[in-house]
Amino acid sequence: MRKLGAVAATGAVLALALAAWTRQPPLPAQGGAKVTGKIKFVGTKPAMPKIDMTEEPKCKAKYQSVPTEEIVVVNANGTLADVFVYVKSGLPASYQAPAAAGPVTLDQDGCRYHPHVLGIQVGQPLAIKNSDGILHNIKAKAKANRPFNISQPTVMTSSKTFDKPEVMVALECNVHGWMHAWLGVLPHPFFSVSGADGSFTLAGLPPGTYTIEAWHEKYGTQTATVTVAGSEAKTADFSFAAK
Amino acid sequence: MIAGPMLALAVFLSAQDTTAGKSVYVKWCAGCHGDGGAGDGAAAAHMLPRPRNFSSGLYKIRTTASGQLPTDADLLRAIDQGLPGSAMPGWKTRLSDAERRNVMAYIKTFSSFFADTSQHVVPLKFSSPPGSGTSDKAIAVGRQFYDSIGCRKCHGDQGRGDGPSAPTLKDDADFPIFAADLHQSWRFRGGGSVEDIYRRLRTGLDGTPMPSFADLIDQKFLTDEELWRLAQYVRSLSPEAQPEVRDVVHAPQITGTVPVSPDDSAWARVARYWFPLVGQVIHKARWFAPAVSGVWVQALHDGTTLALRVSWDDRTESPDTAWLKFEQRILETVAGDDSAGSPKAEPWPDQLAVQFPRHLPQGMERPYFLMGTATDPVYQWRWTSRPRRAVAGLGRGIERFDTLPGAPAGEAVYTHGEWRLVLTRALATSDTANEVQLEAGRAIPMALFAWDGSSGEHGSRTAVSTWYFLALDRPTPPSVFISPVLAMLVTLGLGLVVVRRAQRRGAVPSHRNV
Numbered sequence: 001m002r003k004l005g006a007v008a009a010t011g012a013v014l015a016l017a018l019a020a021w022t023r024q025p026p027l028p029a030q031g032g033a034k035v036t037g038k039i040k041f042v043g044t045k046p047a048m049p050k051i052d053m054t055e056e057p058k059c060k061a062k063y064q065s066v067p068t069e070e071i072v073v074v075n076a077n078g079t080l081a082d083v084f085v086y087v088k089s090g091l092p093a094s095y096q097a098p099a100a101a102g103p104v105t106l107d108q109d110g111c112r113y114h115p116h117v118l119g120i121q122v123g124q125p126l127a128i129k130n131s132d133g134i135l136h137n138i139k140a141k142a143k144a145n146r147p148f149n150i151s152q153p154t155v156m157t158s159s160k161t162f163d164k165p166e167v168m169v170a171l172e173c174n175v176h177g178w179m180h181a182w183l184g185v186l187p188h189p190f191f192s193v194s195g196a197d198g199s200f201t202l203a204g205l206p207p208g209t210y211t212i213e214a215w216h217e218k219y220g221t222q223t224a225t226v227t228v229a230g231s232e233a234k235t236a237d238f239s240f241a242a243k
Numbered sequence: 244m245i246a247g248p249m250l251a252l253a254v255f256l257s258a259q260d261t262t263a264g265k266s267v268y269v270k271w272c273a274g275c276h277g278d279g280g281a282g283d284g285a286a287a288a289h290m291l292p293r294p295r296n297f298s299s300g301l302y303k304i305r306t307t308a309s310g311q312l313p314t315d316a317d318l319l320r321a322i323d324q325g326l327p328g329s330a331m332p333g334w335k336t337r338l339s340d341a342e343r344r345n346v347m348a349y350i351k352t353f354s355s356f357f358a359d360t361s362q363h364v365v366p367l368k369f370s371s372p373p374g375s376g377t378s379d380k381a382i383a384v385g386r387q388f389y390d391s392i393g394c395r396k397c398h399g400d401q402g403r404g405d406g407p408s409a410p411t412l413k414d415d416a417d418f419p420i421f422a423a424d425l426h427q428s429w430r431f432r433g434g435g436s437v438e439d440i441y442r443r444l445r446t447g448l449d450g451t452p453m454p455s456f457a458d459l460i461d462q463k464f465l466t467d468e469e470l471w472r473l474a475q476y477v478r479s480l481s482p483e484a485q486p487e488v489r490d491v492v493h494a495p496q497i498t499g500t501v502p503v504s505p506d507d508s509a510w511a512r513v514a515r516y517w518f519p520l521v522g523q524v525i526h527k528a529r530w531f532a533p534a535v536s537g538v539w540v541q542a543l544h545d546g547t548t549l550a551l552r553v554s555w556d557d558r559t560e561s562p563d564t565a566w567l568k569f570e571q572r573i574l575e576t577v578a579g580d581d582s583a584g585s586p587k588a589e590p591w592p593d594q595l596a597v598q599f600p601r602h603l604p605q606g607m608e609r610p611y612f613l614m615g616t617a618t619d620p621v622y623q624w625r626w627t628s629r630p631r632r633a634v635a636g637l638g639r640g641i642e643r644f645d646t647l648p649g650a651p652a653g654e655a656v657y658t659h660g661e662w663r664l665v666l667t668r669a670l671a672t673s674d675t676a677n678e679v680q681l682e683a684g685r686a687i688p689m690a691l692f693a694w695d696g697s698s699g700e701h702g703s704r705t706a707v708s709t710w711y712f713l714a715l716d717r718p719t720p721p722s723v724f725i726s727p728v729l730a731m732l733v734t735l736g737l738g739l740v741v742v743r744r745a746q747r748r749g750a751v752p753s754h755r756n757v
Contacts, residue, residue, distance in 0.1 A: 055407045135393025137454035140310075141415055146356070147301065148310035149447050151454040153392040156462055163361065174452030175396045177411035 030098065031206030032231030039194045039214060041080040043242025046072050051111075051178045058134055059111035059176075069178055070116045071218050079198020080240055082117040083216050084168065084184045086191035087202060088223065090210030097188045100124035103159065106171070106181060108136050108152070113171065113181035117217070119191035120183060122165060129157045136179070141170040145185065167215060182217055207232075214238040264349025267342045272350075275330065280353030282416075288578035289531035290330050293418055300354030301415065303448040304433035306366040309455035312356055314366050318347045328430030328536075367445060367457075372437055373468050376475040385476025388469055392456065397422035402480045403660025405558040410569040415450040419572040422452075424556050424660070425477050429485035430536065441474035486517030486537075490711055492689065494542030494549065496718045501543050501550035505656045505663035510552055513541040518691050520706035525613055526641050528586075532577040533706030534558075534695035538595070544715050549670055549681050551713075553595055553691070554663040561628055561696030562590030574699040586704075591696030593628040594705075595664060598638065598690040599679040599713075609688045612710050614638035622679050624651045624666055628696070631655065633666055637677060641703045647677055670715070683715040 048068035053060035073081040103125035107114040109132060120126055128138050130152040138158070139149040144166040150158055162169070162185040173179035184191055192200035202212070209227040219240040226236050269278070275294040277283040282296030295302070304321055305313040322343050325333035334343055351357040375381055389395065389402075397412065399405035402425030414420045428435030433443055447455035459465050465473075493514065502509040518540055522533040538555040559566050571588035579586070600610050601622045615621035620637040625644065627633075633653030636646040651668040670681040681687060691708045694700040 135396055137452065139452070139454065142310075143299065146310040146312075146362070147415075147449065149449065149452075149454040150309055150458050151392065151447075151456050153459070154464055156458075156464070158458055158462075174412060174454075175393065175408050177408065 030204040031228075033205040033207060033228035034231075034233040035202045035205065035210070035212060035226050035228065035236055036233065037085070037200055037236040037238060039080040039083045039085075039198045039200065040237060040239040041074050041078055041198075041242070042239055045074040046242060048072065049178075053111055056111050056132075056134060056176070059132060062110035067110070067112065069180075070112070073116075075196055075198050077198060079194065080216065080219075081194050081196060081198060082115075083194040083200070083214050083238070083240070084117050084119060084182065084191065085194065085200040085202065085212060085214045085238070086119065086167065086184060086186055087188065087205070088211045088213040090208050091188060091190075092206070092208065095188065095206070097121060100189070103127040105129055106183075107131055108138075108173070108179070111136075111173075111176050111179060113179060115181070115193065117168075117182045117193050118184070119193065120162065120185055121189060122163065122185060122187050123161055125159045125161055126183070127157050127159055128152070130155055135175050136173045137175055139172050139174060140183070141172065142166060143169075145169065167213075180217075184215070212236055214240075216240055219243065260345045260348035261352055263341070264345035264347070267338065267346040268349050271334070271338070272346065280350065286330075291418070291532040291573065291577050292329050292414075292420065293416065293576075294330070296416065297350050297353035299415075299450075300356035301450040303450060304443075305446050305449065306369070306442060307364060307446065308367060308457065309447045310449060312362055312364045314364055315347060316366070318350065319343060322347055324434070326432040327434070328427070328432060367442075369438070369442060369445065370467055370471070372441065372471050372475070376437060376471070377479065381472050382476050382479050384469060385472040385474070385479075388465055388473045389476055392459065392465070392473075394473075397452065398425055399558075399660050401659035401661070402426060402477065403556050403558060405660035409558060410566045412452050413572070414452075418576050419569055420451055421558070424558075425480045426556055427536065428478060428481035435478070435481065435485075437471075437474050437478045440477050441471055444470055444474060486515075486539075488519060489516055491686070492516045492540050492542050492711065492713045494544050494551075494713060494715045496683070496716055497543055497545055499545065501545045501548050501667060503550065503652060503654055503665055503667050505552060505554070505654060505665045507665075509543070510541055513543055513552070515539045515541055518708045518711065520691065520693055520708050523613070523641070523703055523705045523707050526703055527580055528703050529580045530577075530700065530704035530706075531579070532573065532698070533693075534698035534700060535693035535706045538691055538693055540691070542713060542715075544670065544681075544683070546683075546718070547670055548667055549715065550665055550667045551597060552663065552665045553597070554661060555595075555693060556660055557593055557657075557662055557695050558660050559593075559695065559697035560657040561593045563697050564590065566697035570697050570699045579704075586699065588699060589701070591694070591699070591701040592630075593662065593696050594692075594694040594700075595626045595662070596638075596692040597624045597666060598622070598692070600688050601637070601677055601679055603679065603682065603685050603687060609710050612690055613707065614641045614644075614692075616640055617643070620645075622677060624653075624668070626653050626655065626664055626666065628655070628657070628662075635668075635678065647674065649674060649678060681713075681715060683717045685715070687713040687715070689713040 051067045075081055100121045104120045105127045107129045130136055133155040135153040137151045140147050144164045145162045165187050166185045169183040171181040190202045194200045207229045211223055213221050213223045215221045222238050224236040226234050228234050273284055275284040275286045280297035282294045287294050300312055302313040305317045323335040325331045395406050396408045397406040404422040404424045409422045412420050433439050445457045447453050460467055517537055519537040520535055522530045535555050538553050541552040543550045567588050574586050599622045610619045610621045615638045617639045620639045623638045624635050634646050634650045636644050638644050651666045653666050655664040672678045688710045690710050693706045
């Protein structure tokens with residue numbers, strides 16, 4: 001038995017080696033270029049609707065003051081958070097995305113989604129977590145992908161994947177009408193969401209000229225064209241104005 | 244070798260299907276579903292729920308997992324049987340098998356997903372229901388999961404669609420959507436059997452807030468059997484069969500006085516009659532989305548007073564400010580007619596009207612059912628939830644109601660999405676010119692109207708019934724009760740005589756033997 005195993009193992013190694021030898025050298029999945037930037041916000045920060053969590057004391061207890069919706073989140077430094085920035089076009093047709101490292105987690109905590117805006121690669125698992133332990137349903141109102149609507153009445157995690165690129169998939173909970181999240185599904189890893197400092201980073205870009213789009217839930221989209229070579233680092237700032 | 248021609252044949256057949264299907268579609272379906280299948284036909288704006296938009300390939304009633312395309316059999320079921328509780332009728336008796344198959348094939352062309360070969364349309368495998376599904380134990384287990392998986396959030400504590408999240412619900416097209424009233428299984432879109440309910444729990448209703456609960460079995464939150472118990476509990480909330488509509492409401496005569504309270508135990512022994520209601524679409528402003536689909540009526544009299552108990556499901560004790568936004572969305576969604584612009588949501592009360600002619604007719608002639616006319620008015624009782632009172636008056640057409648001095652007594656209770664109202668009035672009154680005199684043994688024409696204020700119903704925006712009859716039964720003569728008892732006693736006596744004789748005869752030989 002042991003011999004048989006050894007033969008099989010040797011065979012497998014040889015087969016792998018052969019496969020590696022016969023295959024064309026793969027195109028570089030990652031380059032060394034980088035695009036960074038800030039999302040500026042111009043105008044008066046709009047007041048966000050307050051969320052009445054009276055019906056969900058478990059969630060309500062997680063907040064010191066009355067929580068508000070997260071449609072527009074303006075940072076202390078005057079920048080805009082939750083802007084999805086991604087490479088819309090410009091990657092060579094032969095580009096092959098590296099396999100995603102692991103799942104992306106969307107957490108339902110305090111009857112809100114964390115994060116509110118997120119990106120994922122095609123085929124990459126989305127781990128949908130219910131940390132609240134009360135009933136949430138997660139409805140993905142996908143258009144290019146097939147939608148889904150599943151229930152999580154307890155602390156649990158469900159996994160879902162998306163087959164096709166789609167910017168953006170709206171996620172919502174119908175038990176709690178205020179719960180909304182936005183998911184960008186892309187065939188590559190070049191996406192970023194502006195955070196608490198309003199900045200974003202698209203790293204590891206192969207050389208090329210790219211159309212970069214910045215998407216915001218309320219203020220729509222803006223695009224910029226950026227050309228990078230080798231391990232260049234370029235800046236692309238975006239500015240959204242209050243409406 | 245065979246695959247090539249077979250494929251060609253299949254392609255040919257499907258092409259033929261869709262061409263033939265298109266002509267069926269244009270003739271029978273486009274009026275509601277629209278020429279392009281976007282659910283935007285000429286009649287669509289008056290409907291709630293709206294006709295299906297076929298372009299996204301999203302269907303409520305399927306045997307496939309959440310988000311998956313339906314099978315051909317799923318689509319055919321909807322075409323054949325229609326979707327109860329919506330405007331979609333069944334077509335099985337109106338269109339031929341080929342026509343229905345062809346139109347199904349054509350409907351699939353509206354969404355590119357059906358042509359996408361990466362879509363795997365796999366019907367789920369469903370188990371069979373575990374037995375003793377109507378036992379108290381099964382129902383109790385089902386109720387336990389009704390609570391633990393949070394059904395009440397939308398469907399309410401007693402399942403009448405009045406949960407705290409209900410006023411925020413919308414479908415994928417942002418139209419307002421009601422959480423189903425689980426007490427009316429005959430109106431469930433996908434059918435009202437235990438099997439149907441179990442399937443909806445497994446698959447969810449795509450495009451609506453109703454999710455799939457299938458993952459909970461995989462994650463061992465509940466077992467497949469427990470999901471069946473939940474379905475059995477939900478089924479237990481509705482009558483065994485769709486209520487039959489009968490023409491005559493019988494009011495038995497009781498000894499003592501009639502119960503005036505809606506929750507008096509006497510009502511449990513009185514037969515219920517179902518009055519289906521429809522939207523008032525004859526006079527402007529028309530109303531195409533009646534919130535109250537029907538009312539249950541019970542009647543009793545004691546020789547001097549009539550008591551009428553009307554109970555109906557209503558998600559709100561109107562006016563209810565929690566529902567004002569929902570009401571506004573309904574009014575914006577359901578187009579009325581050209582008589583006025585879109586009405587604004589207001590905190591209207593709930594209302595119920597019981598209508599009689601002023602005089603009992605000799606023949607079949609009755610006043611105009613829709614609240615009478617200026618020259619031939621009707622006599623009505625009108626009850627409102629706020630102010631909580633009942634009045635009597637004359638309806639002179641849908642726009643005019645003249646209150647009379649004498650009013651019926653009204654007592655109403657609202658709990659968990661249900662109104663229970665008892666109206667009582669003396670059979671005979673002094674105003675014989677205007678107020679109907681209720682006589683035993685006569686067929687008394689009666690019609691009903693119901694308004695749900697929180698659905699924007701007020702004035703002519705109401706739900707109506709046609710004329711039915713109320714019959715005050717004459718007291719049952721004592722002989723009816725006594726004769727069977729006498730007959731039984733006589734039979735028993737004769738039987739005893741026969742047995743005695745037989746015993747005596749039998750006793751003699753037995754003695755001899757000893």
